[in-house]
Amino acid sequence: MILEKLERYPPRYGPEWGSGGIFGLRYHNDTLYFTLAFEGEAHFITSDSHKVYEFELVGPRPTSGGDTYNAVEVIDEFIYFGGWVHAPAKFRGKAQGNATIDFSHKHSHVHEYDTSNGRVRLVWKESLHHPERWVGEVSEILYNPYTDELLLCREDGHENLGVYSLDRHNGKIRRLNDRPSPKATQVHDVAFFGIGKNYTRGLEEVHALDMVTEKWERFSLGSSVDGGNYLEPHLGAMASINNRAFAFVRGGVFVGNPFNEEEFRFVRLFDFYTFYAPFRVNALPFGGGVLIGFNAHHDAYYRPRSEEELRYYTFTNTIVGPSVLVYVIPPMVKIVGIFGARITSLEKVGDKIIVATSNTPNTGALDATPFDTGHRDFIILDHAVIKESPPVRFTVPLRFPSEAMKLDAGTFGGIPLDGYRSPRLIINASKNNKLRIYExxxxxxxxxxTYDEFDIKKGRNVIDLSSFSGIVSFKLEKEDFKGLAKIELR
Incomplete structure (x- = not known):
């Protein structure tokens, strides 16, 4: 059995920042593929073999990296996998207190694996050969059946960003759009691309490519269904459900299809004004809907060295709840699993669902390490997990939505109630206030x-949420920097 060959991976050599993870899970033609980062290993498992490719076609070993965004596609007997890799990897600066990586040999890449004979072929690679800058990583691969080319998203990097089309036979590449794009999805005969620099402002627009004519259209982002503003919608994954495009971002999901007169609107989900987000995880088509993880701790500062870094340290290291596995089947959104720091990849194999996890985030700044720092693992679930509603608690310091109120935002939550009989909200308030609950x-x-309003008294307030249905979000009338909200689902 293939699943019996899956192992747990402790910290091992792979120079980078923090922990990478298990990415790109894809089961195709009796072969299970994934990339182990930061070790820089592509694994191919069948019932009678387990092959490991160390990206030696890109450059000399030791290598590190591989993929950290789930860039994978399948066509006929082939698995196409992309991302980035250091070949060779060079760790430097620890003795001087500035631990980092030399990017001179960082390459973006796309490979082809032939499941019929077990051969790996390098389709394309590119490098800037600069010690501190790199070309855009490949963060999404989408097949265009009309042109028989691979559409590539490239956002993480300094140069050669945008949407590219790659000839999978001869490796020729051409840029179709020069705006940074981390993720995409196909709806009908159109490919929707999320546009924006992800680690600064997040998703800013959605661009649509006609996959036949290669004509582009641009669409802006609309309002939130709960009326509140959204902040920093960092894009983690995209999916197609019911002929609409879904863009899963920090704080929720944008849903729409402007070609059918439905603008992209924001639906708040798990918005705590921290870096809790559906980031570095894929959206898995399942049962006519989508399974996706919202992660508690995927990217973080480790050791702040300035006031600005301290602000991001707090934003990225405040853990308000566990990571959750969510099943999206409009009109429902349902929590079906709870996990630790983060879910990195999802795939379906037979009657099982594979969930790849890590207990450690990716980090940055001057805290690189010569080895991956996380424990990476596989959890095997039955399909019946979609019927589950595990108890879960989110503990939200009200200073986060209070800070957001200064930016004309502050509506928080977006908590799916489906499957829970006794959900409740506990607010420990430092002052009298009013609370609006949106449904x-x-x-x-x-x-x-729609919404209801409640008086909040100084001290402990318990609000029964069982009279609400669907999804609920919350908005305080006044800031409360010392208060605490607990959302208990049971």
Missing amino acids: YDLALPLSDA
Whole structure:
């Protein structure tokens, strides 16, 4: 059995920042593929073999990296996998207190694996050969059946960013759009691309490529169904459900299809004004809907060295709840699993679901290490998991939505209630206040939320949420920097 060959991976050599993870899980033609980062290993498992490719076609070993965004596609007997890799990897600067990586040999890449004979072929690679800058990593691969080419998303990097089309036979590449794009999805005969620099402002627009004519259209982002503003919608994954494009971002999901007169609107989900987000994880088509993880700790500062870094340290290291596995089947959104720091990849194999996990985030700044720092693992679930509603708690310091109120935002939550009989909200308030609770769902086309209002007294307040349905978000009338909210689902 293939699943019996899956192992747990402790910290091992692979120079980079923090922990990479298990990415790109794909089961195709009796072969299970994944990349182990930061070791820089592509694994191919069948019932009678386990092959490991160390990216030696890109450059000399030791290598590190591989993929950290789940860039994988399948066509006929081939598995195409992309990402980035250091070949060779060079760790430097620890003795001087500035631990980092030399990027001179960092390459973006696309490979082909032939499941019929077990051969790996390098289709394309590119490097800037600069010690501190790199070309855009490949973070998504989408097949265009009309042109028989691979559409590549490239956002993480300094040069050669945008949307590219790669000839999978001869490796010739051409740029179709020069705006940074981390993720994409196909709806009908159109490929929707999320546009924006992900680690600064997040998703800013959605661009649509006609996969036949290669003509582009641009679409702006609309309002939130609960009426509140959204901040820093960092894009983690995209998917297609019910002929709409879904862009999963920090704080929720944008849903729409402007070609059918439905603008992209924001549906708040798990918005705590921290870096809790559906980031570095794929959206897995399942049962006519999508399974996706919202991660508690995927990217973080480790050791802040300035006031600005301290702000991001707090934003990225405040853990308000566990990572959750969510099943999206409009109009419903349902929590079906709870996990630790993060879910990195999802795949379906027979009657099982594979969930790849890591207990450690990716880090940055001057805290690189010569080895991966995380324990990476596989959890095997039955399909019946979609019927589960595991108890879960989110503990939200109210200083986060209070800070957001200074930016004309502050509506928080977006908590799916489906499957829970006794959900409740506990607010420990430092002052008298008023609370508005919004109620909405994912019925398509999207509709505006309705709301109820509650008086909040200084001290402990318990609000029964069992009279609400669908999804609920919350908005305080006044800032409360010392308060605490607990959302208990049971």
